[in-house]
Amino acid sequence: MNRRKFLGSLGVAIPAVVLVQYLDLKPEPTLSYISNPKLPYDKLPSGWKGTPLRSDGTFQNLFHPFEASLKEVLKWKLKGNPQAEEKKKDKRRLEFQKIDNFQPNGKDQIIWLGHASYLIHIGGVTLLTDPVWLENWVLKRYSELPIDPETLEGVNYILISHDHRDHCDEATLKLLGKTLPQAQILTGLRMSDLLQPWMPKNKIQEAGWFQSYDLKESLRITFVPSRHWSRRGLLDTNQRLWGGYFIESGxxxxxxxxxxxxxxxxxxxxxxxxxxxxxxxxxxxxxxxWFMHPVHTSPMDAVKAFQEMGGKNFIPMHFGTFDLSDELLLEPLDWLTANQDAVGGNLIYPVLGKNLI
Structure with a gap:
């Protein structure tokens, strides 16, 4: 995917419109802290106040407030990719196994479907994460989808981490709304206005950071902070919350x-x-x-974060399916496999469609 399409998907492809936002001279917003009063906090960091919300109605990262910089966007867009010719010649793709019919067998499973999309079965519960399966004007797949979306049944929960188009796809979610109307959507604060029109029959739960969802099963899913941002169009920057998930089963x-x-x-x-x-x-x-580090981890930073969390098994994702940046599609995996001793835990080699545990 070229830079113009990618930047367009993030609402930065029309400099004249975006420039107005960058020249806005409103006073510096103050912070308050919010949560969903219907959901519990089961475990909290010391001194936790809630999810930070600015007085302008936008969410903020815990430690590194996101700052959109038109100058930096244009610098990246105009500078050119030093690996462009190498990328043109690179034909390597992710390893792939076809899923003919997904049938949970009672054992835990983590099946990678590409990018940040997983089919997970743990504790007798089936989850989907960030399903983006259908090509559109923004995203072209460079890896095959291991499963026919219309054949998938028995999903209990669909986890949507944030509103960016490589994690939250309208066409895919509309399809799943028809085929999986019983599945509940677990997402962040203020995401319902975007998702409910696409999936009118699906119940949606919105959580603030460190809140756990109300589940019937003996499973705990907690929405946790990430250092990122949100935007779907030109005028909705950081108005919906972003985050990750911590899942506990037994x-x-x-x-x-x-x-x-x-x-x-x-x-x-x-x-x-x-x-x-x-x-x-x-x-x-x-x-x-220099441009991507505030919003995406490199393989090196991901390993550092994994070690700080005390992780045991490292499963790499968010590469090889969509061309969103300057590196080769499989370059992150190349670094990891060449530096397995540096991971600090067991590196699980990712194969699309294969149970990874």
Missing amino acids: EKSFYFMSDSGYGPHFQMIGDTLGAPDYAMMGVGAFKPE
Whole structure:
């Protein structure tokens, strides 16, 4: 995907319109802290106040407030990719196994469907994360989808981490709304206005950071902080909350990072909820690092975060399916496999459609 389409998907492709936002001279907003009063806090960091909300109605990261910079966007857009020719010649793709018919067999399963999309079965419960399966004007798939979306049944929960189009796809969610009307949507604060029109029959639960969802099953899913941002169009920057998920079932725990830059929140999550047995860590869309590091982790930063959380099994994701940045599609995996001793835990080699545990 070219830069113009990617930047357009984030609402930055029309400089004249965006410039108005950057020249806004309103006073610096103050902070308050909010949560969903219908959902519990089961475990909290010391001194926790709630999810930060600015007085202008936008959400804010815990430690690194997101600052949109038109100058930096244009610098990346106009500078050119030093790996452009290498990318043109690179034909490598992710390894792939077809799923003919998904049938839980009573054992825990984590099946990668590409990018940040997983089919997870743990504790007798089936989850989907960030399903983006149908190509559109923004995203072209460079890896095959291992499953026919219309054949999928028995999903209990669909986890939507934030509103960016490579994690939240209107066409895919409309399809799943028809085929999986019984599945509940677990997401962040203020996401319902976007999702409910696409999935009118599906119940939606919105959580603030460190809140746990109201589930019938003996499973705990907690919405946790990430260092990122949100935007669907031109005028809705950071109006919907973003985050990851910490899933606990029996004696096992699973961390789904979603999108995040590196920061102290990783240590906070580990200290609060414990060391994850399996951590699905974003490692792609990281070049150029000077531009991407506030919102995406490089393989090196992901390993550092994994170690700070005390993770046991490292599952890399967020690479190889969509071309969102300057590096080669499989470059993050190349670094990880060449530096397995540096991971600090067991590196699970990712194969699309294969149970990874």
